[in-house]
Each structure stands twice: as C-alpha cells, then as structure tokens.
Amino acid sequence: GQNIDQPTEMTATEGAIVQINCTYQTSGFNGLFWYQQHAGEAPTFLSYNVLDGLEEKGRFSSFLSRSKGYSYLLLKELQMKDSASYLCAVSAGNNRKLIWGLGTSLAVNP
Amino acid sequence: DADVTQTPRNRITKTGKRIMLECSQTKGHDRMYWYRQDPGLGLRLIYYSFDVKDINKGEISDGYSVSRQAQAKFSLSLESAIPNQTALYFCATSSPGADVHEQYFGPGTRLTVT
Numbered sequence: 001g002q003n004i005d006q007p008t009e010m011t012a013t014e015g016a017i018v019q020i021n022c023t024y025q026t027s028g029f030n031g032l033f034w035y036q037q038h039a040g041e042a043p044t045f046l047s048y049n050v051l052d053g054l055e056e057k058g059r060f061s062s063f064l065s066r067s068k069g070y071s072y073l074l075l076k077e078l079q080m081k082d083s084a085s086y087l088c089a090v091s092a093g094n095n096r097k098l099i100w101g102l103g104t105s106l107a108v109n110p
Numbered sequence: 111d112a113d114v115t116q117t118p119r120n121r122i123t124k125t126g127k128r129i130m131l132e133c134s135q136t137k138g139h140d141r142m143y144w145y146r147q148d149p150g151l152g153l154r155l156i157y158y159s160f161d162v163k164d165i166n167k168g169e170i171s172d173g174y175s176v177s178r179q180a181q182a183k184f185s186l187s188l189e190s191a192i193p194n195q196t197a198l199y200f201c202a203t204s205s206p207g208a209d210v211h212e213q214y215f216g217p218g219t220r221l222t223v224t
Contacts, residue, residue, distance in 0.1 A: 033212055042200060042215035043153070087153070095160070096206050098213060102152040 002026045004101035006088050011107045012078055020073045020104045022088035030091035033098065034062050034073045037085045046086075047073070075106075083108045113137045114216035116201050122222045123191050131186045131219050133201030141204045142184040143213065144168075144176060146197040153200070159184055160206075191223040 004024045012018040024032070031050040035043040049055055049064035049071060061074040075082055088101040114135045123129050133142065144156040145168075155168030157176040165178055173195060177185045188195055198220050202213040 031211075040198070040218075040220075042217050044215070045212040048210045048212060091211065096204075096211055097155070097158070100153045102150070 002090075002092060002099050004088055004090060004099055006086075006101045006104045008102070009105045009107070011109060012075075014078055014080060014108055014110050016078050017074065017076050018078060018106065020075070020086050020088075020106065022071045022073070022101060024069050024071070024088070024090045024099075024101075026069075026090050026092040026099060028093040029066060030093075030096055032062075032064055032071050033089045033091065034060075034071075035087040035089065037087060037103065039084075043087055078108050080108050080110070082106065114201060114203055114214050116199075116216040116219050118219060119217065120220045122224065124224055125192055127191050129188045129191055129221070131188075131199055131201075131221070133184045133186070133216055135182050135201075135203045135214075135216075137203050137205070137214060138181075139203035139205045139214070140181065141206060142178065143202040143204075144174075144184070144186045145200045145202065146170070146195075147200060147218075148197050156186065188221075191221075193223045196221060196223045 006022045034046040037043040047062040054063045059076045064071045085103040085105045087103045089098040117132045140161045143158045145153045154170050159165045159178045162178050175187045200218050201216040204213045
C-alpha cells in the first residue's frame with residue numbers, strides 16, 4: 001500500500017531550528033512536496049524534492065533520500081508566524097496524484 | 111486577483127438539502143481536484159478531473175458528485191447533505207507537464223450541515 005508518516009505535533013522556541021520528518025512507502029515515486037497550512041487557511045507550497053539531497057530556500061530547507069523513503073523539512077530562525085501545520089505529500093504513479101500525510105502541527109513559543 | 115477561487119466561503123445548510131460548491135481558476139491548468147479536510151484526518155481526495163472530459167473518483171466520493179463545466183470551472187455537489195459532511199472543502203489545480211507539478215489551492219469553503 002501507499003503510506004506517509006509524519007509526527008502529529010512538535011513544539012519549538014522562537015529563534016531555534018526544528019526538523020520535521022516524513023517517511024513514505026509508495027510505488028512510482030515522482031517527487032515529494034512540503035506545504036504549509038495555517039489554521040483555517042489553504043495549504044501553500046513550500047518545497048519540492050525529486051533528487052536526493054538538500055534543497056534550500058531562505059529559512060526553509062528540505063532533504064530527500066529516495067532509497068530510505070525519507071524526507072525532512074528544516075526550519076531555521078523560527079518565528080511566531082511559523083506556527084502552522086506542515087504537510088508532506090508524495091507524487092506517485094503515471095498520473096502524478098499526490099498522496100498526503102496527515103500533517104505536523106508546529107507550535108512556536110516565545 | 112486570486113488564481114483559484116471558491117464560492118461560497120462559508121455555508122450552513124440543513125440535512126437533506128442539495129448544495130453546490132463552485133471552483134474557478136485563472137491559472138490555465140488542466141487538472142482540478144476537490145478535497146475535504148477534517149481534524150485528524152488530513153486532506154482526502156473526493157474527485158479529480160484531468161480535463162473537461164475526464165472525471166475520476168477519489169478515495170471518498172460517496173455522497174458527492176462533480177461537474178467540469180469548462181477548463182476553468184469544477185463544481186462539487188452534495189445531493190442530500192448529511193451532518194458528517196461538515197468539513198472544510200478545498201479545490202486545487204495543477205499542471206502535470208510542469209517540472210514542479212505542485213497543486214495550487216483555493217481559499218476553502220467551510221460547510222456546516224445541521
């Protein structure tokens with residue numbers, strides 16, 4: 001079957017670094033996405049990994065290991081506005097549909 | 111202007127009523143999706159359409175129907191609403207030919223069935 005696992009909740013302190021992990025089991029892997037979703041709002045695209053390694057975008061970085069079925073999202077210099085849910089999604093199969101994790105709710109405390 | 115719009119943004123309806131949620135996009139994408147989101151259950155795919163003539167059921171299509179009126183419009187209908195269809199509904203679009211084929215989401219419709 002196809003499955004994505006990520007922690008349900010995490011807590012971190014303003015200014016710190018946090019790593020949110022995602023493991024997946026899918027067939028026909030095309031790429032992995034990370035989205036941010038604030039409460040009651042739409043998910044917004046953060047990053048995309050298709051090859052192994054680290055992709056950096058400002059304070060956010062995302063890593064992928066295809067052989068291990070593993071990714072992480074790294075958030076640096078945390079700000080209060082980073083309090084949100086972070087969704088891991090895998091594009092799989094010829095039709096490139098997204099398989100979604102349940103999301104990790106991150107609380108950033110002062 | 112927003113690229114993906116949804117109407118209405120909020121709706122309260124009674125059990126047994128028919129309701130339609132509408133989605134429009136100006137991104138020129140062929141693919142459109144309807145999801146519902148419930149606390150603890152994540153995003154679940156209801157229906158998706160790869161073009162005007164191609165409509166497919168997602169993982170939770172029972173109790174829902176869709177219509178793709180044009181490339182830019184994709185509507186979701188609840189023929190006879192029930193309380194467990196209370197949820198946040200999102201429309202999304204994507205372009206499968208793009209290297210980074212992310213999905214773009216509308217702002218969501220909060221539906222309450224009493």
